[in-house]
Amino acid sequence: MEKGATIKHDIKKASKTGTWRNVRPEIEVSGCIGCATCVKYCPDACISLRKRKKDEFIEGGKATENVAEIGYEFCKGCGVCAEVCPVKTISMKKE
Amino acid sequence: MNKQLTKNFAPGHGTCSGCGIPAIVRNILDVSEDPVVVVNATGCLEVTSTLYPYTAWKVPYIHNAFENAGATVSGIEAAYKVLEKKGKVKGKINFVVFGGDGSTYDIGLQALSGALERGHRFLYVAYDNQGYMNTGGQRSGATPYGANMTTTPAAKGDIGNELDRKDIMEIVAAHGVKYLAQANVFNIEDMRAKAKKAFETDGPSFLLVLQPCTNSWKFPVSDYVKVAKLAHDTNYWTLYEIENGQYKINQYISNPKPIEEFLKTQKRFKHLLLPENKKALEKIQRDVDFRLEKLKKKTGE
Numbered sequence: 001m002e003k004g005a006t007i008k009h010d011i012k013k014a015s016k017t018g019t020w021r022n023v024r025p026e027i028e029v030s031g032c033i034g035c036a037t038c039v040k041y042c043p044d045a046c047i048s049l050r051k052r053k054k055d056e057f058i059e060g061g062k063a064t065e066n067v068a069e070i071g072y073e074f075c076k077g078c079g080v081c082a083e084v085c086p087v088k089t090i091s092m093k094k095e
Numbered sequence: 096m097n098k099q100l101t102k103n104f105a106p107g108h109g110t111c112s113g114c115g116i117p118a119i120v121r122n123i124l125d126v127s128e129d130p131v132v133v134v135n136a137t138g139c140l141e142v143t144s145t146l147y148p149y150t151a152w153k154v155p156y157i158h159n160a161f162e163n164a165g166a167t168v169s170g171i172e173a174a175y176k177v178l179e180k181k182g183k184v185k186g187k188i189n190f191v192v193f194g195g196d197g198s199t200y201d202i203g204l205q206a207l208s209g210a211l212e213r214g215h216r217f218l219y220v221a222y223d224n225q226g227y228m229n230t231g232g233q234r235s236g237a238t239p240y241g242a243n244m245t246t247t248p249a250a251k252g253d254i255g256n257e258l259d260r261k262d263i264m265e266i267v268a269a270h271g272v273k274y275l276a277q278a279n280v281f282n283i284e285d286m287r288a289k290a291k292k293a294f295e296t297d298g299p300s301f302l303l304v305l306q307p308c309t310n311s312w313k314f315p316v317s318d319y320v321k322v323a324k325l326a327h328d329t330n331y332w333t334l335y336e337i338e339n340g341q342y343k344i345n346q347y348i349s350n351p352k353p354i355e356e357f358l359k360t361q362k363r364f365k366h367l368l369l370p371e372n373k374k375a376l377e378k379i380q381r382d383v384d385f386r387l388e389k390l391k392k393k394t395g396e
Binding site: 007008010011013014015017020040041042043044045047071073074076077078079080082083 | 096097098105107108109113114116117118147149150151152153283318320321
């Protein structure tokens with residue numbers, strides 16, 4: 001036990017919950033509208049918004065400024081993001 | 096990893112895959128503009144976020160037993176007042192309690208009642224998953240009628256839980272609390288707005304958030320938002336708030352879905368859909384309608 005029984009947050013000690021995953025969410029970036037619905041519901045806060053790259057524009061698609069990006073370190077593969085996505089551009093793939 | 100959302104509560108915690116509790120915690124803490132101190136009663140959130148030697152909490156955090164979250168936060172708030180008077184602490188600090196329904200409806204009710212009575216300035220957030228989920232799904236005071244739980248199994252003609260859910264909002268409101276609200280994890284914007292109001296309240300405030308449990312309500316891990324939304328759409332869980340004694344329904348449902356739509360998504364209610372349990376189903380629908388009517392009368396509309 002550490003002195004004073006206080007424990008400081010240290011992300012290096014965190015268990016990598018990404019190892020729980022048996023399906024992984026993948027974003028089809030050209031279809032993403034950057035609405036951030038998946039961001040707020042993700043139980044592990046794995047998803048953030050980033051600027052869309054130039055080669056990710058598609059003709060006829062909605063070229064929003066931001067797109068969602070998933071970090072897989074802590075993603076447990078629950079599939080909530082794929083379920084809530086209003087344009088169904090996230091799909092769950094077998095690991 | 097999302098930097099803004101993990102400012103106060105980091106990942107690496109062990110909540111079940113597809114659990115909505117972290118979304119509640121992050122969004123409520125994110126609303127606070129002042130530093131926060133978190134008090135956490137025993138429950139799912141506590142056992143999963145503090146696996147020694149790791150802690151997912153980046154804010155001052157104290158865990159206490161099931162029954163005394165209210166008492167602990169009272170002590171912290173009183174100490175803050177004294178230190179502020181002596182000039183040792185400057186600026187406003189928000190005090191937040193997170194407790195499940197077990198520590199709110201049942202075991203911690205006495206300490207909560209005392210803290211509300213004394214009028215300490217804190218926000219009590221109860222995430223309501225309608226049972227003791229981290230110990231295997233026992234029935235609590237929040238478990239609805241007809242639910243198949245491990246201590247109230249639905250077998251051999253039994254209906255499951257025979258008792259009705261208790262109305263914790265009315266119990267808290269009876270203490271003359273200035274602000275309390277019922278929220279739902281599917282509507283995060285509404286929950287954040289309510290948390291903001293609660294933090295601005297001078298005195299105790301209370302927030303009851305519905306949190307579907309994938310493990311014990313028995314639905315697919317990807318569906319917590321869907322199930323929570325159905326609870327809203329069937330009027331099973333109405334979004335309302337009580338501000339200085341004034342009731343207000345935040346969102347009216349013009350065409351409510353029948354309660355079966357909500358029940359059939361979960362295996363804990365599977366037996367209710369059998370033909371022999373038709374009466375129980377009718378009773379649940381009647382109760383939903385009755386609760387809404389009662390609420391509408393209180394709003395004075």
